[in-house]
Amino acid sequence: AQKVTQAQTEISVVEKEDVTLDCVYETRDTTYYLFWYKQPPSGELVFLIRRNSFDEQNEISGRYSWNFQKSTSSFNFTITASQVVDSAVYFCALSGDTGGFKTIFGAGTRLFVKA
Amino acid sequence: DTEVTQTPKHLVMGMTNKKSLKCEQHMGHRAMYWYKQKAKKPPELMFVYSYEKLSINESVPSRFSPECPNSSLLNLHLHALQPEDSALYLCASSQVGTRNSDEHYFGPGTRLTVT
Numbered sequence: 001a002q003k004v005t006q007a008q009t010e011i012s013v014v015e016k017e018d019v020t021l022d023c024v025y026e027t028r029d030t031t032y033y034l035f036w037y038k039q040p041p042s043g044e045l046v047f048l049i050r051r052n053s054f055d056e057q058n059e060i061s062g063r064y065s066w067n068f069q070k071s072t073s074s075f076n077f078t079i080t081a082s083q084v085v086d087s088a089v090y091f092c093a094l095s096g097d098t099g100g101f102k103t104i105f106g107a108g109t110r111l112f113v114k115a
Numbered sequence: 116d117t118e119v120t121q122t123p124k125h126l127v128m129g130m131t132n133k134k135s136l137k138c139e140q141h142m143g144h145r146a147m148y149w150y151k152q153k154a155k156k157p158p159e160l161m162f163v164y165s166y167e168k169l170s171i172n173e174s175v176p177s178r179f180s181p182e183c184p185n186s187s188l189l190n191l192h193l194h195a196l197q198p199e200d201s202a203l204y205l206c207a208s209s210q211v212g213t214r215n216s217d218e219h220y221f222g223p224g225t226r227l228t229v230t
Contacts, residue, residue: 033215033216035218035219037219037221042223043203043205043223043224043226044221044222044223044224045158045205045207045219045221046221047218047219047220047221050216050217050218052216091157091158095215095216096215097215102160102163102171102215103160103215103219105157105158106157107156107157108155108156108157110155
């Protein structure tokens with residue numbers, strides 16, 4: 001069975017603080033894909049990043065960075081120097097070969113960034 | 116054009132009404148999805164269409180009836196809904212209809228209220 005756990009339900013930070021959102025996954029697939037999506041208050045989910053199981057290289061995109069560690073089954077997301085516009089719900093998601101087209105979403109972490 | 120559009124944005128319907136939700140994408144994507152999202156929960160997969168054919172139905176009640184008239188359009192026909200069906204209905208698409216490695220592109224959603 002596949003599972004994604006986002007243990008942090010809500011996080012509140014002050015602007016310019018760094019914040020890390022945790023994601024732990026479970027899968028028996030050898031080949032799988034991990035994603036992060038952002039859902040601002042407007043409701044539309046926005047794709048942020050995809051990682052496949054064979055690529056453990058960390059990635060940085062502006063203020064966003066991702067740390068993929070297969071040894072701990074984690075795919076954590078860090079926002080550096082957070083801004084009010086980062087306030088949203090962030091979902092970590094997983095799809096694997098045995099799941100067909102089904103993407104498993106974590107419960108989400110609601111991030112509040114205060115000015 | 117990297118956009119998925121959904122109409123209407125808001126819908127209020129009675130339990131005896133028949134209505135339809137519409138989704139459109141012009142990115143040449145061959146997989147399209149319907150998700151249901153309740154407040155403070157992750158999206159739940161309802162249906163997946165791959166190359167205009169229904170490939171996944173997540174045991175959704177028959178009062179929800181999907182239709183994929185062509186590769187760009189996806190409809191969700193609603194009939195005899197219950198108040199507990201009130202939710203945000205999200206449409207999504209992904210590039211290739213036969214692999215699970217592709218990220219989803221989501222529409223803004225239709226917020227449905229059943230009275």
